[in-house]
Amino acid sequence: MADESIKEFEKLGQQFKDEEKILKVDFDKLKAGGFIKQRQKDLFTVRLKVPGGRLPIKKLRKIIEVASKYSGSDYVHVSFRQSIEISHVHIRDFDNLVKELKEADQEVASCGARVRVPTACSGCEYNPRGISDTQKFAQEVDKRYFGKPQHHKFKISFSGCPIDCARTRGMDLGFQGEVEPKWEEPSCIGCRLCAKVCPTTAIIADKDTGKPHYYPDRCIYCGQCIKVCPSDSWCVNRTGNCVRIGGKHGYIPREANTVAHLIPDERVFDVIDKTLEWYGNNGQKRERIGNTIDRMGISKYLEFMGDILKWT
Amino acid sequence: MDIDYNQTLDLTGVACPINFVKTKLKLEGMPKDEVLEVILDDGEPIMNVPKSVKEDGHKVLAIKPFGDRFKLYVKKQ
Ligand code: SF4
Ligand code: SF4
Ligand code: SF4
Numbered sequence: 197m198a199d200e201s202i203k204e205f206e207k208l209g210q211q212f213k214d215e216e217k218i219l220k221v222d223f224d225k226l227k228a229g230g231f232i233k234q235r236q237k238d239l240f241t242v243r244l245k246v247p248g249g250r251l252p253i254k255k256l257r258k259i260i261e262v263a264s265k266y267s268g269s270d271y272v273h274v275s276f277r278q279s280i281e282i283s284h285v286h287i288r289d290f291d292n293l294v295k296e297l298k299e300a301d302q303e304v305a306s307c308g309a310r311v312r313v314p315t316a317c318s319g320c321e322y323n324p325r326g327i328s329d330t331q332k333f334a335q336e337v338d339k340r341y342f343g344k345p346q347h348h349k350f351k352i353s354f355s356g357c358p359i360d361c362a363r364t365r366g367m368d369l370g371f372q373g374e375v376e377p378k379w380e381e382p383s384c385i386g387c388r389l390c391a392k393v394c395p396t397t398a399i400i401a402d403k404d405t406g407k408p409h410y411y412p413d414r415c416i417y418c419g420q421c422i423k424v425c426p427s428d429s430w431c432v433n434r435t436g437n438c439v440r441i442g443g444k445h446g447y448i449p450r451e452a453n454t455v456a457h458l459i460p461d462e463r464v465f466d467v468i469d470k471t472l473e474w475y476g477n478n479g480q481k482r483e484r485i486g487n488t489i490d491r492m493g494i495s496k497y498l499e500f501m502g503d504i505l506k507w508t
Numbered sequence: 509m510d511i512d513y514n515q516t517l518d519l520t521g522v523a524c525p526i527n528f529v530k531t532k533l534k535l536e537g538m539p540k541d542e543v544l545e546v547i548l549d550d551g552e553p554i555m556n557v558p559k560s561v562k563e564d565g566h567k568v569l570a571i572k573p574f575g576d577r578f579k580l581y582v583k584k585q
């Protein structure tokens with residue numbers, strides 16, 4: 197009897213030591229892995245990676261299972277950047293939680309000074325307005341760049357069209373689908389719908405014929421004229437991506453610089469590679485790329501990027 | 509310039525996509541080359557229906573303002 201209680205004590209003691217060991221873990225290191233300390237003692241929020249907001253049902257099921265088991269709350273939270281956060285997880289459950297999520301290939305996101313999980317709208321796959329394949333880009337960016345250490349956090353985002361649901365203006369690097377329209381006169385019936393739908397003044401209907409006058413310098417490449425035209429007079433000349441750099445939210449927000457239009461899809465990764473290279477060489481510790489640009493001047497960045505951002 | 513038409517369909521107050529479906533059904537019941545006049549509201553209806561009718565293979569002949577609405581003329585193909 198006595199022996200057994202001693203053993204029991206030993207076990208408890210060991211457990212206590214183990215926990216102490218775990219509890220000494222460097223919180224910053226934990227944060228890099230997507231574990232965020234809560235107000236409550238020893239409780240953490242675990243942020244899960246959902247690139248582009250696309251979550252396979254298989255993973256979702258596993259998340260439900262794991263959250264039910266390890267979360268001290270009865271909800272999960274969908275973050276502003278499309279991650280799923282499991283809250284009130286005790287520090288001692290980290291190992292098991294990560295292991296069990298892995299069974300469905302569900303990974304934990306990152307925080308800290310690194311390339312974050314890319315965000316994206318649903319894109320052109322089924323969205324009628326979409327121009328670019330944002331989901332393809334987001335999954336590829338996740339594969340190639342996720343977690344790479346930087347001077348500060350680095351957020352990449354993809355919008356399928358100039359409505360910009362994925363808020364590329366507030367991202368360190370953003371891409372947004374664009375289409376350049378082309379007008380062919382013979383089929384035009386002068387219905388004026390294109391001038392009516394154009395969100396800028398890039399199309400003015402002729403007073404007499406109703407046919408469009410096109411002013412390319414005011415065009416935002418949204419493709420609404422192509423979409424509305426009932427005679428296929430407006431058609432696609434080319435599609436591509438608008439590139440935005442240096443945006444951020446935070447205490448002191450900064451709107452991104454739009455540095456290129458209609459960059460072809462196959463150049464998107466060159467733009468990312470070269471931008472990260474420039475930031476790596478010129479940024480300072482704890483400085484977002486938008487602040488690097490403010491400090492050095494946008495022309496320095498553009499010079500370095502060279503032909504990659506040329507688009508006419 | 510007035511356009512000759514064979515049938516008319518008033519879709520005032522009919523929302524998308526019901527307005528398009530009604531236009532489509534009407535056209536299906538008409539002989540080839542006949543012209544249908546459709547009265548459409550401003551906003552979504554006038555932006556959506558002409559293109560959809562075109563994508564269904566018919567020919568949009570003209571679109572005319574009609575008070576605060578529009579008249580669409582479609583030739584059955
Ligand atoms: S940005 Fe454009 S394509 Fe993407 S969800 Fe918004 S409207 Fe749709
Ligand atoms: S693409 Fe958009 S902005 Fe450009 S002309 Fe067409 S409707 Fe206007
Ligand atoms: S929408 Fe098409 S058919 Fe109508 S005026 Fe414009 S180009 Fe011409």
